[in-house]
Amino acid sequence: MIEVKNLHKSFGDAHILKGVTTTFEKGKTNLIIGQSGSGKTVFLKCLLGLFDYEQGSIAYDGKIFTQLSEDEKRNMRADIGMVFQGSALFDSMTIAENVMFPLKMFTKQSKSEMEDRVNFVLKRVNLEDAHHKKPSEASGGMQKRVAIARAIVNKPKYLFCDEPNSGLDPKTSIVIDNLIKEITEEYQITTVINSHDMNSVMQIGEKIVFLKNGLKEWEGSRYDIFKTDNAAVTDFVYSSELFKKVRQMYLEERG
Template sequence: MIELIHIKKGFGDKVVLHDVSAVMEAGKTNLIIGSSGSGKTVLMKCMVGLFEVDEGQIKYGDQNFTAMSDVERKPIRQEIGMLFQGSALFDSMTVEQNLMFPLDMFSNMRLREKKKRVNECLDRVNLKEAHKKFPSEISGGMKKRVGIARALVLNPKYLFCDEPNSGLDPQTSMVIDKLIHELTVEYEITTIINTHDMNSVMEIGDHIVYMYQGNKQWEGSSKDIVFSKDEKLNDFIFASEFLKDAKEMRQLEMSRGKQEGS
């Protein structure tokens, strides 16, 4: 669990985050959504310590991350996995070597143990035949899966994903969403996803924080969104007439389901 308590952050005279509080829950996909300039990226960077907050606290479990020095933060950072927007694989390394890199840096495993762990992670993301391939030899969706495997290789408690579906076709995006959600539940990870993808919001949004002009405008689940009356949220999620009609249809289906179940 990661708890945000009255977070404020600005750059010079510009205030980017205004008193943001939220709880990112373990075993759930926690999505941060919002338009460009809403503060969601700054919020995520504050959570991993790339930016220091001006006011408030960020707590990993019962540990106050904001009050720690860089040395004190190291054990927590070693429990964090990162999936970058462009996957950020090393082009000159094979898939196997990319996964081996965090193990070389942060573990005392023997080579045999490292290879076993790499194989386990690649098998879990269905890439057991890609060990010796270079990033240039695999597709965008495969690169994302390698990125996920690398993020998991150190058994993290926390997983941060920056636009995991960026540049992917809709079908591949659904595969990546499903994989991230499965791994989150399977390993009881606290997963935080920064996304613009509305399919992700509706399909894997266990917990959603909607940012608007630096404020937490709305908070809830994908099911809650369907019945939300927050105008700013609805204008963002259901921007087109087609999506507005789809929302009304979903409301009817869910209402009928409740009536039949009662």
């Protein structure tokens, strides 16, 4: 579990996060949503330890990151997996070498142990025959699956995903969403996803935090979204006619 209390972050005179308090639960897909400029990217980078913040705290299973020693922070980073928006694979490496990279950085495993682990996670994301390919030879969906394999190869406790469906077609996006959800439940990871994809929200959003102007405007599950009367949430979620119709059908079915 990740617990965030009264988080404030500014850049100069720009106050980006204005006292955000929330929790992200273990074994669940937790989503951060909001319009551009809402503070969700800054929030994610604070959770990752990439940005310092002026006030508040972030605790990972009870351990407050800013109170840890440098060695403890390094160990904590080894417990974090990250799926970047653009996959961020190394073009000069094969897919297997990309996936092995965190093991070389954070562990002292033998080569055979690392190879076994790489084989296991590539099979888990259905890429057992892609070891020797370069990222340039893989489709966008395959690259995202490689990025997920790399993110989980070190058996992380926390998985962060920044717009994992960016640039993907709807069918492939569903595959990636389902894979992230399956892995989260299977390994009981605390997963936090920064997303603007409302299909992802409605499909895998077990906990949703909606930010607006640096404030936590609303939080709940994908089912709660159908019932909320928060105008900011409904304006954001139901900006398309499709989702308006889906919500109306949901409300009618429940009287």
